[in-house]
Amino acid sequence: MKPEVLKKLFFQMLRIRILEEKIAELYSEREMRCPVHLSIGQEAIGAGVCANLTPKDYVLSNHRSHAHYLAKGGNLNAMVAEIYGKETGCCKGKGGSMHLVDISAGFLGALPIVASSIPIAVGVAFGSMMRREKRVTTVFFGDGAIEQGVVHESINFAVLKNLPVVFVCENNMYSVYSQFSVRQPAGREIFKLFAGHGIDSYQGDGNNVMEVYQMAEQAVRKAKSGNGPTFLEFKTYRWLEHCGPNYDNDIGYRTESEFQEWKQHCPLRRLKDHLLDNGILFNKGVDDMERKIIIEIDNAIAFAKESLFPDDQLLLQDIYDL
Amino acid sequence: MINREIKCFQAINEAIDQCMVSDPSVYIMGLGVPDPKGIFGTTSGLQQKHGSDRVMDMPLSENGMTGVAIGSALAGMRPIMVHQRIEFALLAMEQIVNQASNWHYMFGGQMSIPLVIRLIIGRGWGQGPQHSQSLQAWFAHVPGLKVVMPSTPYDTKGLLISSVEDNNPVVFIEHRWLHNITGEVPEERYRVPIGKCKVVREGTDVTVAATSYMTLEALQAAKILAADGVNVEVVDIRTLSPLDESTIIKSVRKTGRFIVADTGWKKAGIGAEVVAMVSEKAFSELKSPPLRVALPDCPLPATRSLANKYYPRAVHIATTISEMIGHRKDYTTAEILGSVLLDIPDPSFTGPF
Numbered sequence: 001m002k003p004e005v006l007k008k009l010f011f012q013m014l015r016i017r018i019l020e021e022k023i024a025e026l027y028s029e030r031e032m033r034c035p036v037h038l039s040i041g042q043e044a045i046g047a048g049v050c051a052n053l054t055p056k057d058y059v060l061s062n063h064r065s066h067a068h069y070l071a072k073g074g075n076l077n078a079m080v081a082e083i084y085g086k087e088t089g090c091c092k093g094k095g096g097s098m099h100l101v102d103i104s105a106g107f108l109g110a111l112p113i114v115a116s117s118i119p120i121a122v123g124v125a126f127g128s129m130m131r132r133e134k135r136v137t138t139v140f141f142g143d144g145a146i147e148q149g150v151v152h153e154s155i156n157f158a159v160l161k162n163l164p165v166v167f168v169c170e171n172n173m174y175s176v177y178s179q180f181s182v183r184q185p186a187g188r189e190i191f192k193l194f195a196g197h198g199i200d201s202y203q204g205d206g207n208n209v210m211e212v213y214q215m216a217e218q219a220v221r222k223a224k225s226g227n228g229p230t231f232l233e234f235k236t237y238r239w240l241e242h243c244g245p246n247y248d249n250d251i252g253y254r255t256e257s258e259f260q261e262w263k264q265h266c267p268l269r270r271l272k273d274h275l276l277d278n279g280i281l282f283n284k285g286v287d288d289m290e291r292k293i294i295i296e297i298d299n300a301i302a303f304a305k306e307s308l309f310p311d312d313q314l315l316l317q318d319i320y321d322l
Numbered sequence: 323m324i325n326r327e328i329k330c331f332q333a334i335n336e337a338i339d340q341c342m343v344s345d346p347s348v349y350i351m352g353l354g355v356p357d358p359k360g361i362f363g364t365t366s367g368l369q370q371k372h373g374s375d376r377v378m379d380m381p382l383s384e385n386g387m388t389g390v391a392i393g394s395a396l397a398g399m400r401p402i403m404v405h406q407r408i409e410f411a412l413l414a415m416e417q418i419v420n421q422a423s424n425w426h427y428m429f430g431g432q433m434s435i436p437l438v439i440r441l442i443i444g445r446g447w448g449q450g451p452q453h454s455q456s457l458q459a460w461f462a463h464v465p466g467l468k469v470v471m472p473s474t475p476y477d478t479k480g481l482l483i484s485s486v487e488d489n490n491p492v493v494f495i496e497h498r499w500l501h502n503i504t505g506e507v508p509e510e511r512y513r514v515p516i517g518k519c520k521v522v523r524e525g526t527d528v529t530v531a532a533t534s535y536m537t538l539e540a541l542q543a544a545k546i547l548a549a550d551g552v553n554v555e556v557v558d559i560r561t562l563s564p565l566d567e568s569t570i571i572k573s574v575r576k577t578g579r580f581i582v583a584d585t586g587w588k589k590a591g592i593g594a595e596v597v598a599m600v601s602e603k604a605f606s607e608l609k610s611p612p613l614r615v616a617l618p619d620c621p622l623p624a625t626r627s628l629a630n631k632y633y634p635r636a637v638h639i640a641t642t643i644s645e646m647i648g649h650r651k652d653y654t655t656a657e658i659l660g661s662v663l664l665d666i667p668d669p670s671f672t673g674p675f
Binding site for chain 2: 058089090091092093094095099101103108109111113116118119120121122123124125126127128130131133137149150153154156157160317318319320321
């Protein structure tokens, strides 16, 4: 892979990581009053997939969308202001972290009802196809989502109509506190289940951003050339609690040692090692990236804090499109 | 201009056709849309004219396909979905309520979902508990959705066109027993505005606000009562949400008596909302408590012997009015009912469904 691409991927993941850590750090100030589902540990999937997309391509996502939003080019100030509930937020404060959107970047929406964005993403692809527009629509979801019937309805239709969709399943093995084994049969791989639907279906290491990038590249190219949808399952791990800024490896549903093992596979550290080992980047380069990112993020936080809350009259506005 | 008379199902067909001709982003999908029966004739011939890319059948996946319709609207299309029975839409309530109705508001007014969902309610011929329900109250409860229930062929065509041209999600509820009624319908494309009631019969003694097929029953009740010197004003509600409160209030101020006749169950039904609104805004004008004529709060039985006891019709509305104004005449007695069969509407409706 080209060094420039690798450096961009690293920058993207670093930006996501630092922002998520900042949100976790400031959350106890109680000014971000909405549920936050942080992407720490899962940065490579959003970064690797979205690096293959243009602003013309569409993305929809779920409650854990920060990485997807940022990697797709979503506006940072608007995102942070939204989490702070301000009128400069991407939804004027009406959506919060679980409803990020940036139309100009092609990020059409994050939805917290698990699996709900999947049929909508298929519809976006369907509409694009009807309008003869050359766009690919990508939708991100987790392992829990595939237990919803609507996912199978959606993929059935995507295959039937040969739609330009990339389905990206981030399998982090947990649905809140429920482990995989109480929800799905042992010994059955998610990507193989979907192969039964007649969709090209692959599995990859979600913490290896190069692998993610290359698999997504193929899927995107396939969709854009009119050759239909692809299902990608990436195995990964969520570092923090399902919702909130803390670690919770001690409350009993998983173990500290399991977390530590996955931490060894940190997607940032793995790429950083590769870049440093191969002379593509040096420590100074990493420091420069970090410094730049921290300034940008600090500015976004300040912007959010200084922004006003939405005016009272916005309460009853936009119920209907008049 | 000479108006021709056509049946309601033809008016629906014409509305869809004319919308598709004038706007290439309009398309229609639903189980059985291209079928030989053409959804009670409402979609007959459309696929032949507009092609299968725009007039399409769909997999039995109501929830998923509603999401698909929503997504296609985001991409710039204007979908019409149709369910042959309102009950099938229940599988899609998550997409309709969580997604379509909230979308414009929750994303700060940046995107719209111009989706029309045609839902068909009905009764008779033993349709039973899951094929005859009338759930408009559920949809009317949700902000962000518009709910339209016309009763005449003229209004049906005009309101369907308005619904398709509206940028919001619209639930358009048709009654199977209205599909075959005849009325004057202009040939051209025209709009009837969403959000307006219509006074379909002027009167002085009592206001009956009605929805869908009950408007016809209310008009019939008015005829029955006219013979006994009672003058009933009938208001066809037409749009349940947003509700045209001022037309209803104006009528109540005129008559001082108010009844709502709705096709759904009584408890927490449309009547409950409209009566509450009238009580809040015109309490001092009321000469007696407002009443509701609605289905009993029980599931719908299939057998015709029980169905005969189930559905309120003109004679029940007339009796309710008569009691309200103190005349106390019972119009439901056998001698007045005669040989009226309660389980069959217009002679033009014949099973199986």
